[in-house]
Amino acid sequence: MPALTLKAGPDAYARAAALLSDGGLVALPTETVYGLAADARSDAAIRDIYTAKGRPSDNPLITHLLRAEEAARYARIPDLAAKLTIRFWPGPLTLVLPRRDSDLAARASAGLGTIALRCPDAPWRAGLVAAGWDAPLVMPSANLSGHVSPTTAAHVFHDLGDRIDLIVDGGPCARGVESTVIRVDDDGAALLRSGAVARADIEAVTSPLREPAPGAPLASPGMMHRHYAPQASLRLNAKAARDGETLIGFGPGFAGPSLSGTGDLAEAARNLYRLLRELDGPGVKLAVAPIPGGGLGAAINDRLQRAARGR
Ligand code: AMP
Numbered sequence: 001m002p003a004l005t006l007k008a009g010p011d012a013y014a015r016a017a018a019l020l021s022d023g024g025l026v027a028l029p030t031e032t033v034y035g036l037a038a039d040a041r042s043d044a045a046i047r048d049i050y051t052a053k054g055r056p057s058d059n060p061l062i063t064h065l066l067r068a069e070e071a072a073r074y075a076r077i078p079d080l081a082a083k084l085t086i087r088f089w090p091g092p093l094t095l096v097l098p099r100r101d102s103d104l105a106a107r108a109s110a111g112l113g114t115i116a117l118r119c120p121d122a123p124w125r126a127g128l129v130a131a132g133w134d135a136p137l138v139m140p141s142a143n144l145s146g147h148v149s150p151t152t153a154a155h156v157f158h159d160l161g162d163r164i165d166l167i168v169d170g171g172p173c174a175r176g177v178e179s180t181v182i183r184v185d186d187d188g189a190a191l192l193r194s195g196a197v198a199r200a201d202i203e204a205v206t207s208p209l210r211e212p213a214p215g216a217p218l219a220s221p222g223m224m225h226r227h228y229a230p231q232a233s234l235r236l237n238a239k240a241a242r243d244g245e246t247l248i249g250f251g252p253g254f255a256g257p258s259l260s261g262t263g264d265l266a267e268a269a270r271n272l273y274r275l276l277r278e279l280d281g282p283g284v285k286l287a288v289a290p291i292p293g294g295g296l297g298a299a300i301n302d303r304l305q306r307a308a309r310g311r
């Protein structure tokens with residue numbers, strides 16, 4: 001049966017809570033992208049997430065908390081991590097922390113000694129609690145592994161409509177790119193993935209972030225996989241379209257599709273995956289105008305580079 005889509009609200013949260021209790025898979029909107037949620041305590045439900053997405057089993061998931069205060073149940077929280085949670089939660093920052101023994105399934109973090117935690121800025125946290133659900137959710141992006149992340153309910157339906165139970169439609173995602181992932185241990189903080197929180201905003205709390213040592217074992221396993229890949233070819237830093245190319249603009253002066261006509265990075269992040277999905281297709285050639293690297297530009301350029309080399 002194709003997935004049911006329900007508008008975000010009490011009825012949708014009640015149905016979501018019932019399905020999650022039954023080990024089901026539910027797509028939920030977050031401020032970053034749509035996620036595919038399952039009970040983080042259930043080995044079987046988590047296995048079903050990997051199967052539905054076709055996700056490599058060594059790529060660990062992010063556990064999403066209903067309340068920021070719950071983090072200490074599942075991880076050891078160094079002082080620096082506590083400061084980051086106070087500053088950025090609820091919000092699009094994921095912390096990879098030393099894992100504590102808890103009722104969460106080992107598979108929630110792919111058997112690693114660390115666990116990725118985030119408390120999203122999303123109304124369903126309160127909605128699920130009101131509907132009687134009270135456990136953390138593992139939640140990767142709600143797309144087929146290797147595809148572009150979904151920023152609308154229709155994107156989720158396109159990729160996973162015949163593989164999951166329910167899609168909660170909260171409209172287009174406010175941020176449009178995934179969370180920033182930081183590993184924090186007693187030695188300090190390292191950036192594992194650029195994302196919706198700008199590096200400079202994090203460094204205002206942490207002082208300079210370390211880069212993970214190149215080739216460090218499992219620094220962030222997900223970053224090694226083919227990712228964010230459209231079918232189209234993608235040429236970056238393009239000033240003009242070449243023969244047969246569609247140019248995606250940024251800033252004033254571009255006719256045709258554009259990430260942001262005013263050069264606004266937040267708008268560009270919101271439009272990025274939608275445009276890639278809309279323009280994608282076999283044999284399509286895309287070119288993208290230069291995007292500055294500061295602020296959200298780091299995440300946008302990272303995703304574009306992955307999309308360009310991902311095929
Ligand atoms: P996704 O949910 O697909 O956006 O990806 C989650 C990201 O978090 C991936 O890049 C994972 O590799 C990373 N991640 C999750 N858990 C851990 C962990 N325990 N250690 C390092 N990276 C992690």
Ligand code: MG
Nearest residue numbers: 140141142149
């Ligand atoms: Mg993903």
